[in-house]
Amino acid sequence: MSSPNLAPPIDELRAQFGEDVVAPISSREGLPTCEVPADRAPAILNWLRQGIGRPYEMLFDLTAIDERPRSERDGGPDFRVVYHLTSFSRNADVRIIVPLLGPWPSLQTACPLWQNANWYEREVWDMFGIRFDGHPGLRRILMPPTWPGHPLRKDHPARATELGPDELTEEDAQAELEAMQFIPEDWGLERSANGVDYLFLNVGPQHPGTHGVLRVVLQLDGEEIVDAVPDIGFHHRGAEKMGERQSWHTYIPYTDRVDYLGGVLNNLPYVMAVEALGGIPVTDRAKMIRILLCELFRISSHLVWYGTFAQDVGALSPVFYMFRDREQVLEIVEEICGDRMHPNWFRIGGVAQDLPRGWENKVQTLLAELPRRLREYDKLVMKNKLFRARTRGIGAYTRNEAISWGVTGPGLRACGMAWDWRRQRPYGGYEQLDFEIPTASAGDAYARAEVRIEEMRQSLRIIRQCVDHMPPGPYKSSHPLTTPPRKERTMHDIETLIHHFLAVSWGPVIPEGQAAVTVEGSKGANAYYLVSDGGTHPYRLRIRSPSFPHMQMLPAMSRGLMIPDLLTILGSMDYVLADVDR
Amino acid sequence: MTTGGQIVVIIMIMGGALSLAAGLIWVERRLLGLWQDRYGPNRVGPFGILQPLADAIKLLFKEDWSPPFADRSVFLIAPAVIFATALLSLAVVPVAPGIGVVAEWNVGLLFFLAMASLGAYSVILGGWASNSKYSLLGGLRAAAQMLSYEVFMGLSLAGVVVLAGSFSLAEIVRAQADLWYVVPQFLGFVVFLIAGLAETRRLPFDLPESETELIAGFHTEYSGMSFGLFFVGEYIGIITISALITTFFLGGWHGPLLPPLVWFLLKTLVLIAVFVLFRAAMPRPRFDQLMAWGWKILLPITLINLLVTGAVVALP
Numbered sequence: 001m002s003s004p005n006l007a008p009p010i011d012e013l014r015a016q017f018g019e020d021v022v023a024p025i026s027s028r029e030g031l032p033t034c035e036v037p038a039d040r041a042p043a044i045l046n047w048l049r050q051g052i053g054r055p056y057e058m059l060f061d062l063t064a065i066d067e068r069p070r071s072e073r074d075g076g077p078d079f080r081v082v083y084h085l086t087s088f089s090r091n092a093d094v095r096i097i098v099p100l101l102g103p104w105p106s107l108q109t110a111c112p113l114w115q116n117a118n119w120y121e122r123e124v125w126d127m128f129g130i131r132f133d134g135h136p137g138l139r140r141i142l143m144p145p146t147w148p149g150h151p152l153r154k155d156h157p158a159r160a161t162e163l164g165p166d167e168l169t170e171e172d173a174q175a176e177l178e179a180m181q182f183i184p185e186d187w188g189l190e191r192s193a194n195g196v197d198y199l200f201l202n203v204g205p206q207h208p209g210t211h212g213v214l215r216v217v218l219q220l221d222g223e224e225i226v227d228a229v230p231d232i233g234f235h236h237r238g239a240e241k242m243g244e245r246q247s248w249h250t251y252i253p254y255t256d257r258v259d260y261l262g263g264v265l266n267n268l269p270y271v272m273a274v275e276a277l278g279g280i281p282v283t284d285r286a287k288m289i290r291i292l293l294c295e296l297f298r299i300s301s302h303l304v305w306y307g308t309f310a311q312d313v314g315a316l317s318p319v320f321y322m323f324r325d326r327e328q329v330l331e332i333v334e335e336i337c338g339d340r341m342h343p344n345w346f347r348i349g350g351v352a353q354d355l356p357r358g359w360e361n362k363v364q365t366l367l368a369e370l371p372r373r374l375r376e377y378d379k380l381v382m383k384n385k386l387f388r389a390r391t392r393g394i395g396a397y398t399r400n401e402a403i404s405w406g407v408t409g410p411g412l413r414a415c416g417m418a419w420d421w422r423r424q425r426p427y428g429g430y431e432q433l434d435f436e437i438p439t440a441s442a443g444d445a446y447a448r449a450e451v452r453i454e455e456m457r458q459s460l461r462i463i464r465q466c467v468d469h470m471p472p473g474p475y476k477s478s479h480p481l482t483t484p485p486r487k488e489r490t491m492h493d494i495e496t497l498i499h500h501f502l503a504v505s506w507g508p509v510i511p512e513g514q515a516a517v518t519v520e521g522s523k524g525a526n527a528y529y530l531v532s533d534g535g536t537h538p539y540r541l542r543i544r545s546p547s548f549p550h551m552q553m554l555p556a557m558s559r560g561l562m563i564p565d566l567l568t569i570l571g572s573m574d575y576v577l578a579d580v581d582r
Numbered sequence: 583m584t585t586g587g588q589i590v591v592i593i594m595i596m597g598g599a600l601s602l603a604a605g606l607i608w609v610e611r612r613l614l615g616l617w618q619d620r621y622g623p624n625r626v627g628p629f630g631i632l633q634p635l636a637d638a639i640k641l642l643f644k645e646d647w648s649p650p651f652a653d654r655s656v657f658l659i660a661p662a663v664i665f666a667t668a669l670l671s672l673a674v675v676p677v678a679p680g681i682g683v684v685a686e687w688n689v690g691l692l693f694f695l696a697m698a699s700l701g702a703y704s705v706i707l708g709g710w711a712s713n714s715k716y717s718l719l720g721g722l723r724a725a726a727q728m729l730s731y732e733v734f735m736g737l738s739l740a741g742v743v744v745l746a747g748s749f750s751l752a753e754i755v756r757a758q759a760d761l762w763y764v765v766p767q768f769l770g771f772v773v774f775l776i777a778g779l780a781e782t783r784r785l786p787f788d789l790p791e792s793e794t795e796l797i798a799g800f801h802t803e804y805s806g807m808s809f810g811l812f813f814v815g816e817y818i819g820i821i822t823i824s825a826l827i828t829t830f831f832l833g834g835w836h837g838p839l840l841p842p843l844v845w846f847l848l849k850t851l852v853l854i855a856v857f858v859l860f861r862a863a864m865p866r867p868r869f870d871q872l873m874a875w876g877w878k879i880l881l882p883i884t885l886i887n888l889l890v891t892g893a894v895v896a897l898p
Contacts, residue, residue: 316785564866
């Protein structure tokens, strides 16, 4: 293992709190990481948020690891809670790990420091059974309230076959029905105030305007929204739990389905995190192929958003034009990958296959046609007076609010912050490309739309550079841990054949360690945090999806507006329920 | 005209309107398909022209389910009201010289306005009797929208009445022999077109049902043929409004060369296509914006229009 990183802020933390309190830990991707005791954690987090010069403004991610199988084996804590903080002023991150002892541990809440800690802590409680003292409403968030156990604990079954036959008795059915009864007080909503009796409107989980199985409970005074409470988890499939059973290689198709509009944009952070763990280099050509496909999917995802957003505001036609254009993009994807929405195309150490002959023809057509169409859509949608009246000033937030709620991607850039992971932390070859970071200043629904539309133009620019400068060479690394391993040299002697056989059937053995990689997804920062115990599958796999914190901001964005504005806000947020619930 | 002839005319006009409404479902879907880069219904019969028939059979055989929490009698009456009022409004329209159910009636215009007001009840009662929150919100929106826009609708026609000097629709058409009223009454024409859109609850005025917000608004709980009545009622409403715009502003049956009836139908059909085009092209305003726009912009325009028309007519 590489030596622990003593870069800032670890050295600052050690100077402030003592070297015996802050224990640096090595990480494979080089992110400064340290372990701090639970009783000092609140003070340390508080100092990082408020005390330190150039503070860590954003709680990027908060999750936990069930360490009990490992502690029984090697000693050590029973659980670890992991805070991933981002500082925009430093352009640096830090990972704070808090070890916890005992089967039902608890920890001080971080809600007063970061707004978005609320849902993350609820998720950790739901998944691990770790309590957060002082949390304003610690209840389950992804699982139903009647669920027994905490799924991401290692002793919780991962498959239905581990459970025995499924039975629903009369009493159980009754209990489930009773748990579904709507009691406003349970949701932190008052039935009446100031002589007004509120109307509670249940939007979803089956509703044409919510783009999937999202439920929002609205507290209404007439058509005015007094409060809105999102209820998520209907799309939860346990993607993180599945990761613990899949080999490093066979998990790749699951990533496609997290943000199902983003396709390979989900593959990328996962394979890059595995590559960081294994120290696997990637060839130039593979990098460029990845960028090409990522940008195609960014355009495809934004086109879906564009059309459905217009439809949410009541315009029926644009969605058909944008889906036609998306078809053009998906045809290119199909030609290269053989699949459209979930191409499962990236591999550890490269991509699945080389580009087919003549791949650039359809790309050239797209590059020639799409800009003209985008100008047409500007006239049709963005310059439409009714559309402007419906979106301007709706769902507006400031830059500081966005950061405190963990907003990333176009939602952050729409409040004047030119922050794009491709530019601020160049990864996978983006440092060689020439493109701009579009921003807008108003921070409202219209500004978010402006940013996304300009992003499509920038993506086209990147694709043009990929076409013009596609480097020659192998599409996959020759490193022994690439998957599936390259076959050229396997048929020569028995040793290479055995290695190949094992690498294909078991999958690669990735060295022990941890790594998190963030990429700029179509909806915001998409990150995978992987922990390996030196096995053939992840010990813990954490997906930090952008839609989860965005959805958490919904109440703050919609209070005081009207029901139609809720749909405008949801549309402008550009979420995918599978990305919220994972 | 004899009583027998009169009955034939009634059957022709009402039957014609009904089959036109059914055909309109196909026309609208094909036109939307054309404008939205897709086919629209093209499987049942040549060019999919039998699609409305298939739809009607489906609706007839569907269970006509009324929710147990609904106010059953009102729930069932509501869709019939809109169907009946929209159809009755057509009675006052002269389709050609001397052909019309009661085209010469000297309060024809008032009768149409009365039917339009009654039609609003259908939507409101349907939304109320469903006893569901989405329906209620849709019904409330419908009440406010149709009530407000009826004001401008009535006032926009006042200019036409002043010019023609009659409430009889046949008289109004005859008065347009030299000059269609769309020229002197251009503001009235625009306001009546907008109010007509609002009256038929078509995009951009489909707020009472706005499917992305309220699922289906006032008719969320309806199924089977009672939904079908709302559906057909909406299309008859479009035909009625288009026929009335033709009558009030576009010179009714007047036109060179072609027979009067053909001119009337041609103008009406073009207007219907315009209604469909609106649906394909426009987003939907928010409820408060719709209200503000009506009372702050349309009302002053109609009042000024009426004032100027009155002044011009009164001056020698």
